[in-house]
Amino acid sequence: MSVRPAAAPSARERLLTAANELFYDEGVHTVGIDRVIERAGVAKASLYNTFGSKDELVRAYLEQRHALILQRIARYLQRYDAPRDRLLGVFEAQGEVFAEPGYRGCAFASASAESPGDAVSQATDSYRAAVRALLTGLAREAGAPNPEQLGRQLHLLYDGASLSARMDRDPSASAASRAAAETLLDAALAAA
Amino acid sequence: MSVRPAAAPSARERLLTAANELFYDEGVHTVGIDRVIERAGVAKASLYNTFGSKDELVRAYLEQRHALILQRIARYLQRYDAPRDRLLGVFEAQGEVFAEPGYRGCAFASASAESPGDAVSQATDSYRAAVRALLTGLAREAGAPNPEQLGRQLHLLYDGASLSARMDRDPSASAASRAAAETLLDAALAAA
């Protein structure tokens, strides 16, 4: 909202930063309100004035992650021109994320398992629809005869890779998913 | 242990049954000890004498599910002879599970997101290793030149299907995963 040049971040921004770190690292359910406001250096009343409830703070946390993830992928795909490379680049971008030291799996999958509720469900549905649209669009650009079908299969790989990277503590899941995506893409193009 | 013909189930059995229903339906973290013992019709002291802690009860719950899931797949695969059909049958079996009314995703993925800890981690690692071995073995029987690689890719699809079926509330994820598995298998065999 504000156009502050480099001033102190607002209470809202500090809360979102703290929530993002704590919720992702330790889990939405494990981390209490007190931990968040302590790290943000903010009064409890400010949190409830700004967000209304913990559920809504969680929603804002997920919406922020949604935006950051898609930005990151878009930035990564800029380095490629060929549609085929751009499609496979999604899985390479995932590999970068997996390799980061604090990777703990898909924030949406974790949050929806930890604390089901309307706010989390809505944020999750929105994120998943965006990923699906991205993959379907890339499949279309790559010339797949049935982009919806290929997009869905790629989404399965995308989900499976994030789950596997977390549960097996193995970032190389992205290499396997990239290879599988390549196979699926080639098969789809061959059938055209 | 006991060889009772059809007598009353032991406290341990009743606890496991209650834990299985409640933990899976509502989440490991959400359901308290009191709910479990109430449904099992068992005293709290009996639970702690039998399992020692909630974490160990969760471990027993996951180990029970591990055994039941693999039994179910094995039973399903008995109807097929051809290695190719048996491999793809894993994804059909998954589809049966997805279509059940109370399906809420992979119990291991949920539990490890909800309550990380040694007991859950160990049970999860064991389950994932078993699934990986199953898929790799089927890939080998089907004649894949690199069964480990194909098994891993199939595991990605298996994980992705369970995550997608839950998060999108769409049991047809298994049809997409089966189709993708078929494509991956054919490509692996063609490369042989």
Add this chain to the structure above:
DNA sequence: CTGTTGATAGACAGATCAGTCTGGAAAGGT
């Protein structure tokens, strides 16, 4: 009949959580 074993019901302790409320301080516009 009696002593032992194992189960039951439930109170209790100790900790933690979300959310409300009070009281006061700082900042910024007029």
Add this chain to the structure above:
DNA sequence: ACCTTTCCAGACTGATCTGTCTATCAACAG
């Protein structure tokens, strides 16, 4: 200088959770 808005610090409520402990009861072996 004043006033309004925003923010901070923290006490407090009521609920919930795991795990322990006491006390009672039933069955059964000797």
